[in-house]
Amino acid sequence: MSSDTEAATSSTEMIAETSDNTEKMDEIDEPETKRRKLTKNNEMDEKKNRLEDRLGGILCCAVCLDLPKAAVYQCNNGHLMCAGCFTHLLADARLRDETATCPNCRVEISKTAATRNLAVENAVSELPSECQYCGKEFPRNTLERHEDQMCEERISGCKYSRIGCPWRGPMHESKQHEQDCPHPRRTGAEVMEALQVIDQRVAEERKLYENIFELLGYEKITMNDLQLKPYRTEEFVHRLYYETSRFSAFNNQWVVKARINNSQKDPTQSSERDMTYQLILKTRTSCPLNIHFVILHGPFGDMKILPRIYRFDFTEDENESPYVALSLPDTAECNRLLAAKTINFRFIMFLA
Template sequence: MSLENLEEIVSPRLSAEDEINTDVDSEDEINNVPAESGVLVHGLGIYGDLYNFRCILCNTVPFSKIYQCNNGHLICAGCYQIRVLDKMLGSQMGTCSQCGVRIYRQRVNRNTDVERQLAEVSVACEKCNMHLPRCQLRLHSLQDCCNRLTTCKYKRIGCKWKGTVGVLEEAHNENCEFRHKKAEELLEELRKMTEKRDKKTALRVNVMKFLQLPQITARMVHLIPIDETILPNVFTICQIIDAFNRRWSVEFMWRTANLADVPNEEETDPCTLLFQLCLYNSVTERSPLGLSYTLLSSAYSDIRFQTNMCMRHDFSRDNPNGPVATIYENSWYNINRLLNKRGFYARLLMARL
């Protein structure tokens, strides 16, 4: 892979409207969330409903640019990046999955009419039922909704409370235990926060060093939420990829609090999204292969992944599974919506050691 192609996958060129959620901290549980779908209020003329606006590959209704093949089948910006620009697809590259017609990257076919209709269609907020244009839905759900989540005003000194704005927020702020903590207790809390921050900083430094390794390759990872429901507490294979003359499986699991099979549907119920890289067919592998790798958020995902890094793992027949890494933490409500309704895009960078 040439340096130019690697840069295209690692840092694709984006316009302002493509940057869905790039300015949010990966550990911000309030703002780093998958986009609300909204409830359709009025029809879309000849289209009838939102179903006809779904991407033919991931089956989601896009929030950014929309492309199409010559026969009018719609493709969201993320799937277009993979289907048309990712050369690792081989014979499938640059073809419409619906009709098989060729799609050329030199002749971009963007459907601005559908983009405009989707932006202007009236939807209702799922939390407060307020009617508004779809283009304003995400900003409303994060900043203006009367039922949105918020954190305690003492968060910076250690309080981890989160809840609905309004009466509950005011009641907590009045009775928050951090208002009455002594200086020694606050210093201990700040010490823990500083230690956690330093670990994240060191991890980011290691990722930057990793990007300078010589034998590095990149693969696009796409979780499509349409084949089957992704169950909690079980690793699910998201994608099969080829790299370094071996076949790999990219697996994810969302772990619920106390490993409950039926998690509490409250928005504050914490869950964790885990990532693991495995040899797909380890029986045929004889010699071990040492790899270092990291999973990064793609520009087209609704959410930002937490910094993660496997410094080294020797994959072999007896040791086919890489270490488990935490990439996202949020409520059951948001992780369920991410995996089973929205899906996500990621970039897996691998280096041979």
């Protein structure tokens, strides 16, 4: 009996040992790619459960579903919108002659009906975000400085780009490239093409400044701080346009009129938006008026504009200048102006 028991025990131990050896062999024989895949899946599951990722889904904009980069607005029911989407909603409502509403709950929103949420802005600024160049995570309030100044993987150009070198690459490779760059050893005739492009750009800037100083020497100069207010045309489709009140200059009455996307039928269907304006003489003139005019943001407005001087000869038959570009930097600035009740600017006129 004892020998049978010992045999059974020995057999059980051998089976258990064989099982352990089999598991160890399976672990050894498991492919490396499979282990990496399992490890990666576990890391992704862990990442999904991180607090910052869950907060990112809660604090995102209700329109674009992305985390805000600057100001955060909320409707009366607390739904969040980034500054870009908020002004876009207000601009669309202005173009359609409708009341702007929250995309979630349809409650009315406006510059006064919506409020900034500073707590969300501060929370979002502390959430981590990946650098677009190196892939490392940094708090969002320091990410821009890292990408612009510190990241070694950020895209950089060659210091000889002014003489035609087209190289662009990671910042840490720029020194080695500049040592090997062939452009410093090119002849003057070979780099003339690149220098001509630079000269043309400088000439355009110089022409603008020379024109300004020349106009400042004119005897008759007038300056008015004006407001563009929104109106609707009397057509079947009521298009939006802007117009100032009448103002006096050079013993005449004038009006500035502006329109969106050159009176496009439905500007809300376009992702790109711009404004053009014209100067209109409202009184009759007995002699031609050679007028130069320019729009600036002025002391009462915050319009971001690139000053550009225009000229038109007003006569008894030609009392409206053609529509010219209001030189805004981008569509976002145009939406911001449309979202406001009025557009304030300074208008300077020169009479030759």
